[in-house]
Amino acid sequence: EPEVTQTPSHQVTQMGQEVILRCVPISNHLYFYWYRQILGQKVEFLVSFYNNEISEKSEIFDDQFSVERPDGSNFTLKIRSTKLEDSAMYFCASTIEDRVSEQYFGPGTRLTVT
Amino acid sequence: TQLLEQSPQFLSIQEGENLTVYCNSSSVFSSLQWYRQEPGEGPVLLVTVVTGGEVKKLKRLTFQFGDARKDSSLHITAAQPGDTGLYLCAGGGGGSNYKLTFGKGTLLTVNP
Numbered sequence: 096e097p098e099v100t101q102t103p104s105h106q107v108t109q110m111g112q113e114v115i116l117r118c119v120p121i122s123n124h125l126y127f128y129w130y131r132q133i134l135g136q137k138v139e140f141l142v143s144f145y146n147n148e149i150s151e152k153s154e155i156f157d158d159q160f161s162v163e164r165p166d167g168s169n170f171t172l173k174i175r176s177t178k179l180e181d182s183a184m185y186f187c188a189s190t191i192e193d194r195v196s197e198q199y200f201g202p203g204t205r206l207t208v209t
Numbered sequence: 210t211q212l213l214e215q216s217p218q219f220l221s222i223q224e225g226e227n228l229t230v231y232c233n234s235s236s237v238f239s240s241l242q243w244y245r246q247e248p249g250e251g252p253v254l255l256v257t258v259v260t261g262g263e264v265k266k267l268k269r270l271t272f273q274f275g276d277a278r279k280d281s282s283l284h285i286t287a288a289q290p291g292d293t294g295l296y297l298c299a300g301g302g303g304g305s306n307y308k309l310t311f312g313k314g315t316l317l318t319v320n321p
Binding site: 099101126128130136137138139140143151153184186188190196197198199200201202203205 | 239240242244249250251252253254257259297299301307308309310311312313314
Protein backbone atom coordinates (compact mmCIF):
# COMPACT_ATOMS: atom_id res chain seq x y z
CA GLU A 96 0.00 0.00 0.00
CA PRO A 97 1.41 3.42 -0.96
CA GLU A 98 2.52 5.58 1.95
CA VAL A 99 4.01 8.96 2.74
CA THR A 100 7.65 8.78 3.74
CA GLN A 101 9.71 11.34 5.65
CA THR A 102 13.42 11.81 6.29
CA PRO A 103 15.18 12.10 8.60
CA SER A 104 13.24 10.45 11.40
CA HIS A 105 15.11 12.55 13.96
CA GLN A 106 17.07 15.77 13.46
CA VAL A 107 19.04 17.51 16.17
CA THR A 108 20.26 21.02 15.41
CA GLN A 109 21.59 24.05 17.20
CA MET A 110 19.56 27.22 17.57
CA GLY A 111 20.04 29.50 14.58
CA GLN A 112 20.87 26.71 12.16
CA GLU A 113 18.91 25.92 9.01
CA VAL A 114 17.14 22.59 8.67
CA ILE A 115 15.40 20.94 5.74
CA LEU A 116 12.82 18.25 6.38
CA ARG A 117 11.99 16.00 3.47
CA CYS A 118 8.84 14.19 2.46
CA VAL A 119 7.86 11.93 -0.42
CA PRO A 120 4.06 12.11 -0.77
CA ILE A 121 1.97 9.31 -2.25
CA SER A 122 2.70 9.33 -5.98
CA ASN A 123 -0.71 10.24 -7.44
CA HIS A 124 -1.54 12.82 -4.77
CA LEU A 125 -1.76 16.49 -5.69
CA TYR A 126 -2.27 18.35 -2.40
CA PHE A 127 0.51 18.46 0.17
CA TYR A 128 0.61 19.66 3.74
CA TRP A 129 2.92 20.19 6.69
CA TYR A 130 1.68 19.95 10.26
CA ARG A 131 3.55 20.02 13.53
CA GLN A 132 2.90 18.57 16.97
CA ILE A 133 4.70 19.95 20.00
CA LEU A 134 5.08 17.28 22.66
CA GLY A 135 1.81 16.76 24.50
CA GLN A 136 -0.12 19.19 22.32
CA LYS A 137 -2.48 19.10 19.34
CA VAL A 138 -1.46 18.50 15.77
CA GLU A 139 -1.35 22.00 14.19
CA PHE A 140 -1.63 22.98 10.53
CA LEU A 141 1.35 24.83 9.07
CA VAL A 142 0.89 25.07 5.31
CA SER A 143 -0.86 23.59 2.31
CA PHE A 144 0.64 23.38 -1.18
CA TYR A 145 -0.98 22.76 -4.53
CA ASN A 146 0.06 23.28 -8.12
CA ASN A 147 3.52 24.43 -7.06
CA GLU A 148 2.38 27.19 -4.78
CA ILE A 149 1.25 27.74 -1.20
CA SER A 150 -2.53 27.71 -1.00
CA GLU A 151 -2.85 28.49 2.71
CA LYS A 152 -0.56 29.01 5.68
CA SER A 153 -1.08 29.42 9.39
CA GLU A 154 0.21 32.13 11.70
CA ILE A 155 2.97 29.75 12.75
CA PHE A 156 4.33 29.64 9.19
CA ASP A 157 6.26 32.92 9.28
CA ASP A 158 9.15 34.16 7.15
CA GLN A 159 11.50 31.61 8.71
CA PHE A 160 9.59 28.79 7.04
CA SER A 161 9.45 27.87 3.38
CA VAL A 162 8.26 24.91 1.34
CA GLU A 163 9.34 23.59 -2.01
CA ARG A 164 8.62 20.78 -4.41
CA PRO A 165 12.00 20.64 -6.12
CA ASP A 166 11.15 17.68 -8.36
CA GLY A 167 8.24 15.38 -9.11
CA SER A 168 8.47 13.42 -5.91
CA ASN A 169 9.92 15.39 -2.99
CA PHE A 170 8.23 18.02 -0.84
CA THR A 171 10.44 19.91 1.60
CA LEU A 172 10.00 22.17 4.61
CA LYS A 173 12.88 24.53 5.39
CA ILE A 174 13.34 26.41 8.62
CA ARG A 175 15.97 29.10 8.03
CA SER A 176 17.04 29.95 11.56
CA THR A 177 15.72 27.47 14.11
CA LYS A 178 14.51 28.51 17.54
CA LEU A 179 14.11 26.41 20.66
CA GLU A 180 10.33 26.59 20.27
CA ASP A 181 10.57 24.94 16.84
CA SER A 182 11.28 21.64 18.60
CA ALA A 183 8.38 19.37 17.64
CA MET A 184 7.28 16.45 15.48
CA TYR A 185 6.75 17.62 11.90
CA PHE A 186 4.32 15.63 9.79
CA CYS A 187 3.89 15.72 6.05
CA ALA A 188 0.51 14.75 4.60
CA SER A 189 -0.92 14.35 1.14
CA THR A 190 -4.24 13.72 -0.55
CA ILE A 191 -5.60 13.19 -4.04
CA GLU A 192 -7.57 16.02 -5.55
CA ASP A 193 -11.07 14.65 -5.33
CA ARG A 194 -10.76 13.32 -1.79
CA VAL A 195 -9.12 16.35 -0.26
CA SER A 196 -10.35 15.62 3.24
CA GLU A 197 -8.66 12.23 3.40
CA GLN A 198 -5.15 13.26 4.25
CA TYR A 199 -2.55 10.55 4.70
CA PHE A 200 0.25 11.34 7.10
CA GLY A 201 3.89 10.34 7.11
CA PRO A 202 5.66 8.94 10.18
CA GLY A 203 7.07 12.36 11.09
CA THR A 204 10.44 13.96 11.74
CA ARG A 205 11.31 14.71 15.33
CA LEU A 206 13.16 18.05 15.35
CA THR A 207 15.12 18.89 18.46
CA VAL A 208 16.65 22.37 18.67
CA THR A 209 19.31 22.81 21.34
CA THR B 210 -11.37 29.87 14.94
CA GLN B 211 -12.70 26.34 14.66
CA LEU B 212 -12.11 24.16 17.73
CA LEU B 213 -12.71 20.47 18.32
CA GLU B 214 -13.13 19.21 21.88
CA GLN B 215 -12.62 15.53 22.54
CA SER B 216 -13.86 13.65 25.58
CA PRO B 217 -12.87 11.92 27.64
CA GLN B 218 -9.23 12.91 27.54
CA PHE B 219 -8.18 9.58 29.09
CA LEU B 220 -10.03 6.27 29.19
CA SER B 221 -8.84 3.03 30.76
CA ILE B 222 -11.02 -0.05 30.39
CA GLN B 223 -10.84 -3.84 30.57
CA GLU B 224 -10.67 -6.09 27.54
CA GLY B 225 -14.15 -6.95 26.27
CA GLU B 226 -15.83 -3.73 27.40
CA ASN B 227 -17.57 -1.31 25.06
CA LEU B 228 -16.74 2.38 24.92
CA THR B 229 -17.68 5.60 23.20
CA VAL B 230 -15.53 8.69 22.72
CA TYR B 231 -16.78 12.05 21.54
CA CYS B 232 -15.68 14.91 19.35
CA ASN B 233 -17.62 18.17 19.63
CA SER B 234 -17.49 21.60 18.09
CA SER B 235 -19.57 24.75 17.86
CA SER B 236 -18.56 25.00 14.19
CA VAL B 237 -19.86 23.10 11.19
CA PHE B 238 -17.32 20.98 9.35
CA SER B 239 -17.54 19.77 5.77
CA SER B 240 -16.06 16.46 6.83
CA LEU B 241 -14.67 14.79 9.89
CA GLN B 242 -11.81 12.34 10.06
CA TRP B 243 -10.81 9.95 12.82
CA TYR B 244 -7.17 9.04 13.17
CA ARG B 245 -5.27 6.77 15.50
CA GLN B 246 -1.79 7.76 16.60
CA GLU B 247 0.85 5.63 18.32
CA PRO B 248 3.61 7.31 20.38
CA GLY B 249 6.26 8.84 18.14
CA GLU B 250 4.39 8.03 14.94
CA GLY B 251 2.15 9.82 12.49
CA PRO B 252 -1.67 9.76 12.63
CA VAL B 253 -3.18 6.84 10.73
CA LEU B 254 -6.48 7.55 9.00
CA LEU B 255 -9.35 5.33 10.19
CA VAL B 256 -12.39 6.87 8.52
CA THR B 257 -13.85 9.99 6.90
CA VAL B 258 -17.50 11.02 7.36
CA VAL B 259 -19.00 13.77 5.23
CA THR B 260 -22.81 13.61 5.45
CA GLY B 261 -24.81 14.67 8.51
CA GLY B 262 -26.09 11.57 10.30
CA GLU B 263 -23.69 9.30 8.45
CA VAL B 264 -22.65 6.07 10.18
CA LYS B 265 -19.62 4.05 9.11
CA LYS B 266 -18.40 0.76 10.50
CA LEU B 267 -14.87 -0.58 10.49
CA LYS B 268 -14.93 -4.04 12.10
CA ARG B 269 -15.64 -3.36 15.80
CA LEU B 270 -15.45 0.43 15.38
CA THR B 271 -18.57 2.49 14.59
CA PHE B 272 -18.25 6.14 13.62
CA GLN B 273 -21.13 8.60 13.51
CA PHE B 274 -21.30 12.16 12.21
CA GLY B 275 -23.87 14.38 13.89
CA ASP B 276 -26.88 15.58 11.93
CA ALA B 277 -25.64 19.17 12.10
CA ARG B 278 -22.08 18.15 11.18
CA LYS B 279 -20.71 19.67 14.37
CA ASP B 280 -19.96 16.51 16.31
CA SER B 281 -18.96 12.90 15.95
CA SER B 282 -18.59 9.79 18.03
CA LEU B 283 -16.49 6.65 17.90
CA HIS B 284 -17.88 3.50 19.49
CA ILE B 285 -15.71 0.42 20.02
CA THR B 286 -17.36 -2.90 20.76
CA ALA B 287 -15.55 -5.57 22.78
CA ALA B 288 -12.33 -3.59 23.08
CA GLN B 289 -9.04 -5.45 22.76
CA PRO B 290 -5.55 -4.52 24.00
CA GLY B 291 -4.60 -3.86 20.38
CA ASP B 292 -7.08 -0.96 20.36
CA THR B 293 -4.86 0.94 22.80
CA GLY B 294 -3.76 4.26 21.36
CA LEU B 295 -4.53 7.96 20.93
CA TYR B 296 -7.69 8.57 18.93
CA LEU B 297 -7.81 11.94 17.19
CA CYS B 298 -10.68 13.61 15.41
CA ALA B 299 -9.95 16.22 12.75
CA GLY B 300 -12.38 18.50 10.95
CA GLY B 301 -12.05 19.57 7.36
CA GLY B 302 -13.20 23.09 6.57
CA GLY B 303 -13.96 22.69 2.93
CA GLY B 304 -12.81 24.96 0.16
CA SER B 305 -9.72 24.48 -1.90
CA ASN B 306 -7.30 24.19 0.99
CA TYR B 307 -8.96 21.70 3.28
CA LYS B 308 -6.60 22.11 6.18
CA LEU B 309 -7.48 19.87 9.09
CA THR B 310 -8.27 21.14 12.57
CA PHE B 311 -7.40 18.52 15.18
CA GLY B 312 -8.73 17.80 18.63
CA LYS B 313 -6.38 16.94 21.50
CA GLY B 314 -7.39 13.30 21.37
CA THR B 315 -8.61 10.55 23.67
CA LEU B 316 -5.90 8.28 25.04
CA LEU B 317 -7.43 4.81 25.29
CA THR B 318 -5.85 2.02 27.31
CA VAL B 319 -7.37 -1.45 27.09
CA ASN B 320 -6.10 -3.72 29.83
CA PRO B 321 -5.93 -7.49 29.28
